Amino acid sequence: MNLQTLLKRIVECCGVPDWWPSSDPFEIAIQAILTQNTNWKNVMKATMNLRKLGLMSPEGLQNVDISTIEDAIRPSGFYKIKAKRIKSFVNFIFEKLNGKIENLKKYSIEDARELLLSISGIGKETADTILLFALDFPIMIVDSYTIRVLKRVGFETPNDYDKLRRILENNAPKKDPETFKLLHSGFDELAKRFCKKSKPLCEECPIRDVCKRKLDTI
Numbered sequence: 001m002n003l004q005t006l007l008k009r010i011v012e013c014c015g016v017p018d019w020w021p022s023s024d025p026f027e028i029a030i031q032a033i034l035t036q037n038t039n040w041k042n043v044m045k046a047t048m049n050l051r052k053l054g055l056m057s058p059e060g061l062q063n064v065d066i067s068t069i070e071d072a073i074r075p076s077g078f079y080k081i082k083a084k085r086i087k088s089f090v091n092f093i094f095e096k097l098n099g100k101i102e103n104l105k106k107y108s109i110e111d112a113r114e115l116l117l118s119i120s121g122i123g124k125e126t127a128d129t130i131l132l133f134a135l136d137f138p139i140m141i142v143d144s145y146t147i148r149v150l151k152r153v154g155f156e157t158p159n160d161y162d163k164l165r166r167i168l169e170n171n172a173p174k175k176d177p178e179t180f181k182l183l184h185s186g187f188d189e190l191a192k193r194f195c196k197k198s199k200p201l202c203e204e205c206p207i208r209d210v211c212k213r214k215l216d217t218i
Helices: 003-014 025-034 040-052 058-062 066-072 079-096 101-106 109-117 124-134 144-153 161-171 177-193 212-216
Strands: none
Touching: 003 161, 003 177, 025 040, 025 079, 025 101, 025 124, 040 066, 058 079, 066 079, 101 109, 109 124, 124 161, 124 177, 144 161, 144 177, 144 212
């Protein structure tokens, strides 16, 4: 099976429409920072804390001291580091985007990405998550789940993040935001539910018939 066929298969069997549980662009961006090195359950605990305090807005987070943010996002782990990153992100929104993250859509995808990457603590995966899920830019996200599935199926994955991202984008069924969202959710759901890091559930996996790991055990 070539990569184009595999990606189409993952979109069809595992892609989840409306996979990201939030719809507000700013909240999605904050969650993209919170999800670094933690699971989604902890992200939602931190999200609910910020909502209860009325802080889930650029104005709310700009006007509060960092210790309050730290306490609110403590469930997400690395809360001191993430609080600083959130503050840096909010400062960027006011300094560069007139207080509205949506103004990033006025830029080209390349320029918008470079602006996000200029923020302390925002790496490529986080930037691409914000671009795709918060702002509907057509860009693929590469994470550890993506790499795990690709390797086990039998595809070589370059160590360079952007090289692998472009390979996936070029072989996706379509080059639009919705397809990239379905593809990202498909990889993540496949990895979490079946292609687990240890003790993968190969017999239940929907792509077991084309998986090199599974076929090698037959």
